[in-house]
Amino acid sequence: MNFKSSISAIFSILLLAIISVNSFAQNAGKGKINGKVIDAVTKLPVDYATISVFKQGATSPFNGISTDAKGTFVIDNIPAGDYKVAVDFLGYTRTTIEHVIVTEGIGTPALNNILLAPVQNQLTGVTITAKAPIIENRIDKMVYNAANDLTAQGGVALDVLKKVPQVSVDIDGNVELQGNANVRFLINGKPSSIFGASLADALQAIPASQIKSIEVITSPGAKYDAAGTGGIINIILKDSKVQGINGSVNLAAGTRLENGSFNLNMRKNNFGVNAFFSGNAQLATTGLNSNNRTSTDASAGTTTNLTQSGNNTQRRSGYQSGLSFNWSITPKDDLTASVGFNHFGNHGNGFSSQDEFKTTTGGATLYDLLSNRISDSRFHVNATDVSLAYKKQFKKEGQELEILYTTSYGKNTFSYFNEQDYLTGGYPTSGSRSNNPGNDRETNISIDYVHPFNKTFTLEGGAKAVIQNLKNVVNTDTLLNDGTYINNANQSYGFNYKRQIYAAYLSVSTSLFKEFLDVKAGIRNEYTNTSADFAGVTIPGYNTVVPSLTFSHKLSPTSSVKASYNYRIERPDYGDLNPFYNISDPHNISTGNPNLKPELSHGIELGYNKSFDGGANIYFGSFYRHNIDDIQQFSTRYDSLNVNGRVYPDVILNQRSNIGTQTTVGANLFGSVPIGKLNLRTNMFFASRTNTNPGISKVTGLAYRINLNATYQFPHDFTAEAFANYNSSQKGLQGTRPYFFFYNIAVRKQFMNKKASLGLQAANPFTHYVTQRGTTFGPGFNQVSIRQVPLQSFGVTLSYKFGKLEFSKDKDKGRDKEDNAMPQGDGGR
Incomplete structure (x- = not known):
């Protein structure tokens, strides 16, 4: 067995x-x-x-x-x-x-x-100022309430994620949860096609001012999709269920980033409408880069040194808009419909001078080739999300039925252009351009039922179908000696990719030993069927049984311990599988791998939480995770690489691969301490990760993240905050990932009865560039890359809340209040 x-x-x-x-x-x-x-x-x-x-x-x-x-x-x-x-x-x-x-x-x-007793002096307008804590630790998730975060308000979703416990974000926007990059992202508990095309770009298109909270679920139960070996991150956008008309406007202007959002909420009796629009733009920023590679070809007895030095200018922009309707048909029947439109894109152009110097092992020069390369790349996505949810509550408290339909359609295009002019060697100018349009359609249909048999025993069950359809076209042109382009038939093609996932689950929640121990156990079964017209590739269907188990015990009314086990799967996504060759840099080519197998993971967690009467809170957690067929990027050096009929010299090919196994053991510590009007928070993460590959020696590396946050409440509604974050370097199978240090400060003044606020933010105010030094090595090559990324910025934010809140004492008309607890969405199924 x-x-x-x-x-x-x-x-x-x-x-x-x-x-x-x-x-x-x-x-x-x-x-x-x-x-x-x-x-x-x-x-x-x-x-x-x-x-x-x-x-x-x-x-x-x-x-x-x-x-x-x-x-x-x-x-x-x-x-x-x-x-x-x-x-x-x-x-x-x-x-x-x-x-x-x-x-x-x-x-x-x-x-x-x-x-x-009703308040005697009835107000014509009411402003709610109740404030949820920044961090809420619950039995099945940790919640970060971004609405109370000052330093992130002028930024984007990635700036908020840098402050969330157990989450790490590098300088390029790559997100890890407990040291694992395979994270399932949701918006309001629902999947969106905007995350499938480019996760980092999608997270940079969501303004921080639009985010209400972020939920981190490291040990999802049976109700949740099994996808994501690292866990689930659920981004909750702002909304309101208060009677009347109200809303907010948030604007931010800065030297590097500008964004804004508008929310409008209308509710009368049992019917409500919510509309929002948000957008942002990253102004053109130019970074410096250099790359030095030494390659050896033992069979030919040669050594090649490649030096690249240049700059790259990046621009980003995006917007989101949405409209949702909520109708409480009866006190027990609720219908919600929503539609959202999303767009984001980036544009980068760069210049690089190159020196390719080749010698024999004896030191004799074979050639010294100097060249200049210009490049341009563009990427944009348009996505539409539609959902319809019906929730039925029965007479028995806690008995519920929920039916959810969501569909998401994304249309994306990636294009690049590069041209290389040779200063020596007498070679003609070479170059290529490519256009890669595609679309992504995903539909989710789920039904969930909860039945409490008594106060200590609840049964949950449900079923779900996920239908995905990806289409892609690649058109590539090659530069001729006369300066014109001709279509390269060998690098022009199209493909279709279809995947269906059918799932069912059952879970129980109960208390044992006279309510000494709370237990939640579940089992989920997912069958995956995949078809693709990749040449020579057949993807067999497979069945996955996913168990989950959580124990929790209250040591006292203010402290508890928790232990959990879960089993997860990471299916290769669109970007991992797409066989399109990105040749914007002919010496560093990347492509997808249609032969990838799914990654499987076993995870165990232990956690302790303690709250104190004075408002202090501490959480300590540890975890063990073992991944099988772990999916990572793998770099291979080629003296010459034939890409569909064209040969490229001295190439590093970057491709996602099943590298073997990965075992991670780690710990997370979060603490919050109020000292008068000063609040101090820290979040520390430590992990040892071991990668094992049949062709490479076992590699173990320690990584850690430490951040500190201090908030001080001055008189007259004036608040100041400072934040610093350090991510250590990480040793991997083929090199080291660079360390990352980031800090920012912010102040905010509230006025007009706290309806309006004005804030100032500064990110890395004393450091213009953040230097990133990474290494990559493998059979026959060793490479050092240095980048100087401009992160320094200064900005101002303005926020205004408006509207009148109405309250009715007539039970039949309904009564709503501001919900300080975070919405649960659809449970992230």
Whole structure:
């Protein structure tokens, strides 16, 4: 029996054991607090009122809940003791009940008919200033609330991600989660085709001011797609479910980046509309680069030194817009529809001087070839996302049915041009140009059902179909000696790629040993069928069984521990498979690999979380991950490379490959400490990664990330923040990835009753360039690359919130409030 089969068998036995033990578990050992909240004037129930439970003498609650549609609430698992219960709802005066005594195993008498008195002086407009904490650590995810982040507000999504626990971002926008680059990205819990074409460009097209929060899910349960061996990152965009008309405008102007966003929310009774538009532009920035490569050809007895030095100018721009509708058909039936339009692109042009010097092993010069190369590359994507969701809640609390349909259509084009003029050797000018249009269509249909049998046992199940269709055309022209171009038939072609994934899952959530241990166990089955018209390539269908298991235990009302295991899969994406050759630099060519196999991963996590009455919080986690058929870029040196009929000399070919196995062991530490009006946060990540390849010696390297954040609240609504981030270098199979240091500062002044704010930001204010030195080596070559990337920028931001919020006491008309908890989307399925 192989490792995968053993894990599946153990998981099945464990799942049966959990269900069996649950039938004997008794709901004893701790008490509960329950009651009902009503309007003191109308005597109608107050739904969605906030119930907070405090330990006597504490200033922060340790537990809480919201009332249901009937105004009732139940808070279980309360240790015996003396508590204070506070009841709040916007437009009402707070009600506090002192000395609520909970007795072990018995509970407390029901707090029936808690009266909330309406505020006498009714306001014509209400501004909500409640603030969620920057970091929320939940049982299944970690949430970073970007709306409260000052230093990132003038930037883009990548600037926010640099501050999220367990996430690393390098200078090129490559994102890793717990040291793994294979991350599944979602927007509002739903997939989008904008991530398939170029992840880094897509993340640079989303303004930070448009992001409400970012959810990090490192151990997804059975309900989530199995894709992404590193886990899931879910970007939640801003929205509102408050009655009335309200919105916000955010503008940022700077020396390197400009962006803006506009949100408009309208809700009347049970119908709401949300519209938004956001866009950004990275102004032209020029970086410097150099590359030095030494290559040896033992069979020919020669050594080649290639030196390249030049510059590259980059521009980026993008926008997003969307419209969503929400209709609460009945208090138990909810229908949501949305459509979004996305566009982003980049344009780069560069100049490079080259010296190719070839000698014999004895030192005799064979040739010294000098040349200049100019290049130009352009990339743009247009994508449309459409979704329709229906949610049904039943009479039994927690029983829900949800049906979701999403479809995403993307149209992308990549083109390049290069021309090389030889200063010595008498060679004619050479060059090529290529245009690579394609489109991507993905449709997801899912159904999920949740059934709570009792307060400690819940069963979830569902099914999903994912249908993907990729089409691509490559047109390549070659420069002739007379200066004209002719189509190169050997490098012009088209292909179709289709993939269908059919999935079903089942999971249980339960409490064992008198609610001592909370358990969530699940199993998901995904069948993948793929077809492609790549010449000579056949992709067989395969079935993947994905188990997941999570244990959690509350050590106290303010501390908990968690342990989890999951099994994940990383299927090769469009960019990995596309056999198109990017020859914008003829000495450094990249292409896809249609023969890639999926990457498989086993992951184990342990975590501890502790909150303190003063507002401090600490989280420590450790993890182990083992990847099989790990997908990484692999570089191979060729003395001459034949690309569809044309020969290119002294080439490094970069191609994604299944390199073997990768094992990562790491730890993450997050801490937040308020000291008066000063708040200090730190996030540290350490990981040791071992790569094993049959043809290369085993390589182990240590990587770490440390960031520090300090926020100070001055009088008169004036706030200052400073942030610094350091990513260490990383040793890999074929070289080292450069280290990265980034810092920024920001100040913000709020005015007009906090409806408006003005901010100033500075990124790397004392360093114009960030120097990146990386190495690459392999059989027959050794290469050192140095880049100087301009990251210094100064900017100003302006934010304004407008609108009038209306509240109705008529239950039949509905009542909404600002939700401080983060929306769950569709669970990232």
